[in-house]
Amino acid sequence: MSSRSPAAVRGGSPIAVSSLSDGERLAMLDDLEQSGLGWFWASNASGQLTYLSGAIATRLDLPLEELIGQPLTTIFAAADREERGKSLALMLGAHKAFAGMAVRAARRPEGAVLRLSGQPVTGTTGEFLGFRGTGADITEEYHREEETARLARYDSLTGLSNRHRMAHQIEATLTAFKAARRNCAVMMIDLDRFKHVNDTLGHAAGDALLKQVASRLTRAIDRECEIGRLGGDEFQVMLPDIDDRGVLGELATKIITMLRQPYSLEDGRCVIGASVGIAIAPHDGVTRDQIVRAADLALYAAKNGGRAQYRFFSGDLENETIFRRRLEQDLGTALREQQLFLRFEPIVEATGGAVASLEAHVCWNHADRGVIDEEEFAQIVEGSALLGDVGRWAIAAACARAALWPESVRIAVNVPVVLFLADDFVEIVAAAIEAAGVAPARLELEISEAVFFGDTSVVDRTLAALFKLGVRLTLDEFGSGYSSLAYLRRAPFDAIKIDQKLVAEAERHDGRELGLVRAIVALAGALQMDTMAGGIESAGLLAALTDCGVRYLEGPIFSEPLDEGTLDQEMAGGAWKIDPGAERTRRARRRTVFRKIQVIHDDYAYEVTLRNLSKTGALIQGLADVPKGTQFVVDLGGGQLAVATVTRSNGDVQGLEFEQSLVEDGSGGLCTRNRVSPYALAAAGAPLAPLGAGKFLGMDQGGAVPKFGYAAPAREGG
Structure with missing residues (x-):
């Protein structure tokens, strides 16, 4: 016989009837709440808390009596700090069931994390009475998920x-x-x-x-x-x-x-x-x-x-990048077909100006590009897989060339780190010396401080073998921060070459940096080593370094790197001395001197030749009869527009002064601070797109009438 009464069956669905008393049910509920397996809460129709399991209050570290009667939305806040989850206020206001909402105590945002679920309660006539719901402590689970999400971002x-x-x-x-x-x-x-x-x-x-x-x-x-x-x-x-x-x-x-x-x-x-x-x-x-x-x-x-x-x-960078990659690919051909050659930069004694040695710089006679000088070649080869091969070639070629010089002049060669750390480096050097028939002491190997990052035993063994071979060793880039003084004391170097960045800083500030130079000279003297400094351009820096006691000096103030023909002429006179020349400066990297640009006046665009450019102004050529005070908008390309005023005018040449100074572009050139915004162009009907590289104002002259005439075309190089 069924144990269910007819009253236990509603709508055809049987419902189990509890045989527990109300007291027993309450005791079971208390046990469940205290165990932490189930927590309960309730609110009235106004959203105020009317019931909360004591275990929840304890877990939140808040007094229960202070929570009852408070709006639920002021007690709990979303646990998601970026508030990407559901809004508790929105859920409560909608009077709809919700589940799985992660919350924290608003007054204890770093405390426990709870997962709340709620069910709306309605009266017999359907009126909304409030919510009843459950809660669970998910602190550990939440933090694990949060950490996983953090690691993903x-x-x-x-x-x-x-x-x-x-x-x-x-x-x-x-x-x-x-x-x-x-x-x-x-x-x-x-x-x-x-x-x-x-x-x-x-x-x-x-x-x-x-x-x-x-x-x-x-x-x-x-x-x-x-x-x-x-x-x-x-x-x-x-x-x-x-x-x-x-x-x-x-x-x-x-x-x-x-x-x-x-x-x-x-x-x-x-x-x-x-x-x-x-x-x-x-x-x-x-x-x-x-x-x-x-x-x-x-x-x-x-x-x-x-x-x-x-x-x-x-x-323009995309074409530059493609071209440089092609050059790197052509480097193997350059080695095979003997397209590389050397230029030599004199290193002179500070007292007397006698040329003591020549530093070899590698250049490239490219089949299509022509001569690539030592600065550009160094940029191309750095990081190339063929850097070590170029270094091998340079040592052999330098020794062969030095065999033709007077015995008093040495040859200096910079050694790439990858070549120095090669197993056969000492054999390469010995073979180059033997093939050229030069005395080992005439070869100076400039070794970067970066080699000290290599295996200590390999570095020690290589330096000892080179010392035994009899070549001179120069520690290059000293002061760039790699080497330890303790290691330097026991390494067999003949000279220290001060890092060029430190030398440049000494020229700009001439205080603390010159003190460092003096300290390096004193250290070298204590270790019985010579000192060298390069990149010297000014007479002031030359005097300061000489006063510091630097023995060997190098830089444009003495000479730029020389080709073999010029070198032979200098060597022919016997003893070779170089007096520093105050008028000498470092050769500027080859750039286009003349460039066609547009200047705009009264809505008419003129094409002129830009002859030179500085931060504050420019020199243009090509227009006739332009009076002083005339204003132009100068189009430097790529959306770069500069407002300028003619400050001097001589025939077809005008000097311009910019309204706003140009700034450094990072590559030795100049650019405008701001450019025409593509947003402004889009507002005028053009599609929103990046700016092109060429002239920006390819203007439709419309009905504009030119005010100035063109002079005879400027001759490039004139």
């Missing part, structure tokens, strides 16, 4: 945003900024020489270094930004609401300066560098893919430009 080593989060942030920002017509800059930062630290000191040292880099980056950027590590030694920075290239250039310089300061690691100090590429939306790209690619191209150009510098993106 942040770099576990540095705590910076990871590649995925940076992509999302840039995508979301550019989408929002496109609608709001706002600017956004992206920097790509790559560490110079980091791989060498990682390979020689180990990954633990590399990780410690990356943490310090992340900390310095965070301190260097004192404005709203998002900083991320994309992996390895590559970092990315997003800077909203900025398109001023003057400000961005200053910030990039600050980053480079801070990142190249010495780092303290367990195995000692080290110095690295950084290169920075900068692109600005919407000028250089509208989408995330466009702007990141533009910043990447600018970074590649910065690294190829000599590292430790920044570059802004321009439309």
Whole structure:
């Protein structure tokens, strides 16, 4: 017989009838609440708390009596700090059931995390009476999930945003900024020489270094930004609401300066560098893919430009990048077909000016490009897989050339780190000396401090073997931060070459830096080593270094690197001395002197020749009868417009003064602080797109009438 009564069956569905008394049911409920397996709460129609399990109050570390009667929305707050979850107020206001809402105590935001569920309660006539619900402690589970989510968005080593989060942030920002017509800059930062630290000191040292880099980056950027590590030694920075290239250039310089300061690691100090590429939306790209690619191209150009510098993106960089990659690919052909040749830079004694040695610089006579000088060649070969092969060739070619010189003149060759650490390096040197028939002491090997990151036993063994061979050893780039003085004391170096950055700083500030130079000279003297300094251009710096006691000097004030023909003429007179020339300066890198640009006056665009350019003005040629005081808008290309006034006029040549000074572009050139905004062009009916590389104002002259006539065409080089 059934134990259910007819009253226990409603609507055809049987309901079990409890045989427990009310007291027993309440006791069971109390036991359940105290166990933590189930907690309960209730609110009235106004949203005020009417019941709460005591265990919940205890878990929240709040007095129960202070909670009863308070609005539920003031007691609990969403646990998700970014408030991406459901809103408790919205759920309560909708009078609908909800489940799985993670909340914290509003007064204890760092405390326990609860999962709340609620069911609306209605009266017999359908009126809303409030909520009844349950709660569970999910603190540990929530923190595990939160940590998992954090690891998915942040770099576990540095705590910076990871590649995925940076992509999302840039995508979301550019989408929002496109609608709001706002600017956004992206920097790509790559560490110079980091791989060498990682390979020689180990990954633990590399990780410690990356943490310090992340900390310095965070301190260097004192404005709203998002900083991320994309992996390895590559970092990315997003800077909203900025398109001023003057400000961005200053910030990039600050980053480079801070990142190249010495780092303290367990195995000692080290110095690295950084290169920075900068692109600005919407000028250089509208989408995330466009702007990141533009910043990447600018970074590649910065690294190829000599590292430790920044570059802004321009439309010309893509062609420059493709061309440089082709040059790197052609390097193997250059070695096979003997397209490489040497130029020689004199190193003179400070007292008397006698040429003591010549430093060999590798150049390239490219089949299509022509002569690639020593500066550009050094940028191409750095990082190339053929760097060691070029070093081998340079040592052999330098020794062969030195065999033709007087015995009193030595030959100096810079040794790439990868070649110095090669197993057969000493044999390569010995073979070059023997083949040329020169005395070993006439060969000076300039060895970078970076070799000290290599295996200590290999470095010691190689230095000892070279010393035994009889060649002279010069420690190059001293003061860049790699070597320890204890190691220097026992290494068989004949000379120390002071780092050129330190020499340059001494010329600019001539205080603390000159004190360091004096200390290096004193240290070298105590160790019975000579000192050298290069890159000297001014008479003032020359006098200061001589006063410090530096023995050997090198730089444009004495001579630029010479080709073999010129060298033979200088050697023919016997003893060779060079007096410093105050008028000598470093040869500027070859650039186009004459460039066609447009200038606009009264809505008419004239094509003229830009003869020179400075931060404050320019010299143009091509227009006749232009009076002083005339205002032009000068189109420098790529959306760069500068308002200028004619301050002098002589025939077809006009001197212009800019209303706003130009700024450094990171590669030795100049650019405008701001560019015409693609947003402004879009407002005028043009499609929203990055700016082109060429002339910006390809104007439709319409009914405009030219006020000035063209003079005879300017002759380039005139």
